Amino acid sequence: MRYCSTRGGVKGWGFREVLFSGYAPDGGMFLPETLPTLSSDTLRSWVSLSYPQLVQEVCALFIPDDVIPRKDLNAVLSSALSQFAVPGAVHIAQLGGNLSILELFHGQTFAFKDLAMTCTARLLEYFLQRSNSRATILVGTSGDTGGSAIHSVRGLNAVDVVVVFPRGRITFVQERQMTTILEDNIHVFAADGSSDDIDVPLRRLFADQNLVKNHGLMSLNSVNWCRVLVQLAHFLYAYLQLSGLQQAEGEVLPTLEVVVPTGGAGNIAAGCIVKQMGVPLRLVAMVNANDIVHRAVQSGDLSMAANVKQTLAPAIDIQDPYNMERVLWLLSGRDGVQVKGLMEEFQRSHTITIPDKLHKKLSSVMTTGSVTDEGIIETMQRCWEENQYLLCPHTAVAVWHHYHCPPHPGENRCYIATASPAKFQDAVQKAGLTIDLPENVRALENMATRYEDLEQDENWEARLRQRIESISSIRQRGALFYSPA
Numbered sequence: 096m097r098y099c100s101t102r103g104g105v106k107g108w109g110f111r112e113v114l115f116s117g118y119a120p121d122g123g124m125f126l127p128e129t130l131p132t133l134s135s136d137t138l139r140s141w142v143s144l145s146y147p148q149l150v151q152e153v154c155a156l157f158i159p160d161d162v163i164p165r166k167d168l169n170a171v172l173s174s175a176l177s178q179f180a181v182p183g184a185v186h187i188a189q190l191g192g193n194l195s196i197l198e199l200f201h202g203q204t205f206a207f208k209d210l211a212m213t214c215t216a217r218l219l220e221y222f223l224q225r226s227n228s229r230a231t232i233l234v235g236t237s238g239d240t241g242g243s244a245i246h247s248v249r250g251l252n253a254v255d256v257v258v259v260f261p262r263g264r265i266t267f268v269q270e271r272q273m274t275t276i277l278e279d280n281i282h283v284f285a286a287d288g289s290s291d292d293i294d295v296p297l298r299r300l301f302a303d304q305n306l307v308k309n310h311g312l313m314s315l316n317s318v319n320w321c322r323v324l325v326q327l328a329h330f331l332y333a334y335l336q337l338s339g340l341q342q343a344e345g346e347v348l349p350t351l352e353v354v355v356p357t358g359g360a361g362n363i364a365a366g367c368i369v370k371q372m373g374v375p376l377r378l379v380a381m382v383n384a385n386d387i388v389h390r391a392v393q394s395g396d397l398s399m400a401a402n403v404k405q406t407l408a409p410a411i412d413i414q415d416p417y418n419m420e421r422v423l424w425l426l427s428g429r430d431g432v433q434v435k436g437l438m439e440e441f442q443r444s445h446t447i448t449i450p451d452k453l454h455k456k457l458s459s460v461m462t463t464g465s466v467t468d469e470g471i472i473e474t475m476q477r478c479w480e481e482n483q484y485l486l487c488p489h490t491a492v493a494v495w496h497h498y499h500c501p502p503h504p505g506e507n508r509c510y511i512a513t514a515s516p517a518k519f520q521d522a523v524q525k526a527g528l529t530i531d532l533p534e535n536v537r538a539l540e541n542m543a544t545r546y547e548d549l550e551q552d553e554n555w556e557a558r559l560r561q562r563i564e565s566i567s568s569i570r571q572r573g574a575l576f577y578s579p580a
């Protein structure tokens with residue numbers, strides 16, 4: 096199993112190198128050079144596997160035994176997935192009207208990112224400990240990624256994480272899930288600015304090759320292949336549980352439609368990969384008012400809007416669905432030259448027209464829909480009225496599809512629930528609903544916090560650089576940081 100770049104300039108890389116990289120050196124994104132096919136026999140032999148077991152099977156397809164022996168891989172992944180609030184880490188809610196919701200939010204920060212992030216963090220730790228080295232993860236977050244990275248990395252020996260969040264622009268729960276973590280390998284900065292303002296110093300720090308080399312600086316957003324890899328597993332789990340495969344007889348496999356709230360498109364890219372591995376999925380990418388993916392699939396118009404719109408589903412308020420590059424490469428017949436041309440033009444001008452042939456493929460692989468804030472509210476209200484089931488606003492973006500394009504009789508569907516409503520109380524309130532907050536959310540109110548402010552008139556790049564450079568000495572002295580007993 097070897098990896099190559101979507102822009103054609105890099106091939107033959109191993110899993111370990113890819114795990115420790117963000118973008119490929121040619122600016123592209125990593126994907127496997129070939130995809131294994133899952134036969135119907137293999138799928139049938141997996142129907143009784145739990146979600147964590149399925150993660151192991153899927154990862155073993157893409158991580159060769161001589162890179163991590165299978166027994167170690169199983170141990171690392173099962174320990175990563177042992178800290179979720181429900182047995183098996185995920186849960187399927189079967190509601191009235193044939194509405195099946197795959198809840199992926201039972202991790203420490205109540206968002207689906209916890210699943211792939213903890214696995215990725217543990218795999219990093221595995222390699223770092225073996226080579227007796229360290230890494231520093233640098234994350235800018237608009238809400239969910241930072242908390243998930245922090246909880247995945249807290250207490251690990253070989254990894255530090257530096258997170259910068261936009262002060263006052265994320266929910267209270269999101270903020271507290273970051274600032275209440277007191278372990279000394281966690282470094283949290285609250286910046287007086289927007290996510291875009293934060294991107295500027297971060298990009299400069301990642302561009303500094305010396306800093307990157309000397310401090311093992313890396314990113315952990317869904318540019319990282321390993322996060323996409325782990326996400327393959329929940330599409331398979333949905334298929335095995337909800338497609339009707341277990342009852343189906345004969346050779347023809349049933350189809351499952353999977354509806355995904357989409358932002359950076361890492362999740363939907365994972366769905367495309369599973370589909371190319373031979374699993375009969377129909378994919379529906381649902382977005383909010385930030386509708387670039389919707390326009391691209393509808394008309395081939397991949398163009399950024401002038402501004403990000405703030406909506407009730409903030410985790411998918413994005414302008415650049417960067418994982419679409421992976422989707423386009425897979426659909427172009429792995430044409431690195433074409434994808435390089437397209438994506439470089441997109442980076443330059445922020446607007447491209449997807450060529451006809453490629454656009455036809457794209458619109459045959461997935462359909463899309465765009466939902467307004469009113470649509471989100473109505474969906475949350477209706478789902479509550481009919482089922483006494485509270486949706487998070489992102490999940491509501493997906494479930495809107497259920498009410499507006501209901502499935503035909505006999506058609507099987509799965510809606511991906513990406514976060515718990517407890518994390519987005521604002522939207523719950525706007526929908527006129529109330530939520531019984533879980534104990535661990537209420538506890539956030541009174542917990543001690545530790546973070547540092549970045550004021551508008553300060554040099555953020557210098558402050559962050561200083562912190563990154565001092566991590567190794569600080570941790571050796573064990574002074575400056577609070578250390579839990």
Ligand SMILES: *Cc1c(COP(=O)(O)O)cnc(C)c1O
Pocket residue numbers: 206207208239240317356357358359360361362363410411489513514
């Ligand atoms: C990150 C996130 C998404 C979007 O996932 P992508 O893979 O970026 O499309 C959707 N919902 C929630 C709650 C998220 O945190």
